[in-house]
Amino acid sequence: MTRLIPVLDFRRFDAGASERRTFLEDLRSAARDVGFFYLASHGITQTEAEAVVEAARAFFRLPEAEKVAIAMVNSPQFRGYTRVGGELTKGKADMREQLDIGVERETIAQAPGLPAWTRLQGPNQWPASLPSLKPALLEWQEKVAGVALRLLEAFALALDQPQDAFEPIRGRTPNNRMKIVRYPGRDAIDGDQGVGAHKDGGFLTLLLQDENRGLQVEYGGSWIDADPIPGTLVVNIGELLELASNGYLRATVHRVVAPTAGVERISVPYFFGAGLDASVPLLRLPETLAAEAPGPASDPENPLLRNVGENVLKSRLRSHPDVAQRHYADLSPG
Numbered sequence: 613m614t615r616l617i618p619v620l621d622f623r624r625f626d627a628g629a630s631e632r633r634t635f636l637e638d639l640r641s642a643a644r645d646v647g648f649f650y651l652a653s654h655g656i657t658q659t660e661a662e663a664v665v666e667a668a669r670a671f672f673r674l675p676e677a678e679k680v681a682i683a684m685v686n687s688p689q690f691r692g693y694t695r696v697g698g699e700l701t702k703g704k705a706d707m708r709e710q711l712d713i714g715v716e717r718e719t720i721a722q723a724p725g726l727p728a729w730t731r732l733q734g735p736n737q738w739p740a741s742l743p744s745l746k747p748a749l750l751e752w753q754e755k756v757a758g759v760a761l762r763l764l765e766a767f768a769l770a771l772d773q774p775q776d777a778f779e780p781i782r783g784r785t786p787n788n789r790m791k792i793v794r795y796p797g798r799d800a801i802d803g804d805q806g807v808g809a810h811k812d813g814g815f816l817t818l819l820l821q822d823e824n825r826g827l828q829v830e831y832g833g834s835w836i837d838a839d840p841i842p843g844t845l846v847v848n849i850g851e852l853l854e855l856a857s858n859g860y861l862r863a864t865v866h867r868v869v870a871p872t873a874g875v876e877r878i879s880v881p882y883f884f885g886a887g888l889d890a891s892v893p894l895l896r897l898p899e900t901l902a903a904e905a906p907g908p909a910s911d912p913e914n915p916l917l918r919n920v921g922e923n924v925l926k927s928r929l930r931s932h933p934d935v936a937q938r939h940y941a942d943l944s945p946g
């Protein structure tokens with residue numbers, strides 16, 4: 613049986629010129645067709661993956677008050693804890709709790725005339741009573757960033773660009789983010805929206821899921837399951853790659869349906885992004901590819917912006933209206 617969502621073995625990228633060429637073709641067609649694939653042999657061990665899932669479980673087991681003490685609403689950078697139902701997708705509450713972590717940087721001193729997205733840079737919030745969480749997540753962040761960077765280089769080559777084609781827009785301060793997420797079973801929540809249908813915003817998302825299903829991908833007008841495959845990361849294309857490739861690569865809509873009663877699902881998405889100050893270029897594709905690029909899919913409800921910082925801020929404000937109200941009330945609506 614051929615799988616609709618293919619499994620790609622990353623060792624093929626470094627296995628000699630002809631193997632690399634067929635790997636890049638497979639990568640390109642996976643990213644263009646379904647927009648999702650499983651990445652195997654990515655170099656992160658099963659023990660390391662299990663450790664980050666265990667660290668996530670330990671965080672979610674903390675007493676409510678300790679999680680709420682680092683609530684995202686404290687943070688203009690949209691970092692910290694969001695309770696079940698606290699985040700919206702297309703205006704509807706997502707039945708998951710999560711901790712959002714970005715890259716640890718200094719805040720940018722605010723002054724009149726600075727764009728609002730400069731408020732997105734700054735520190736994370738960590739739980740005081742679980743000191744092991746910070747090193748565990750920062751270590752994961754670093755490992756996945758290494759895989760993501762290699763993969764982005766592979767995408768550049770697959771599009772007939774120089775290997776480092778995306779470096780200028782990643783810049784010195786790329787906006788990489790990650791989350792740990794817990795989806796409670798259906799007995800514990802209203803409805804079944806783990807997270808509503810959406811596209812991801814960055815270049816690439818690399819997702820670690822535990823053994824529980826729930827992730828679904830839109831394909832040909834229906835939903836297909838992206839069930840867990842041990843040892844793999846699920847990779848999907850974000851809007852930056854769709855924009856840069858003029859729609860040749862697809863940022864695919866996906867969602868998570870809540871687990872069945874009594875089951876909780878843990879996932880660890882990592883969003884590999886560009887610098888907030890960057891503007892997404894339109895790559896000059898070879899003619900054969902350009903002829904097949906339909907232009908980025910545009911959703912009039914959610915227009916894509918070429919300025920990375922504006923695009924990121926727009927989607928954060930929609931997802932977290934409480935943070936928007938507390939820290940961005942001065943922005944004109946819309």
Ligand SMILES: O=C(O)CCC(=O)C(=O)O
Nearest residue numbers: 793807812827868879881
């Ligand atoms: O938890 C998952 O499996 C996917 C989460 C997701 O799509 C997201 O947070 O953007």
Ligand SMILES: [Fe+2]
Nearest residue numbers: 810811812866
């Ligand atoms: Fe997503």
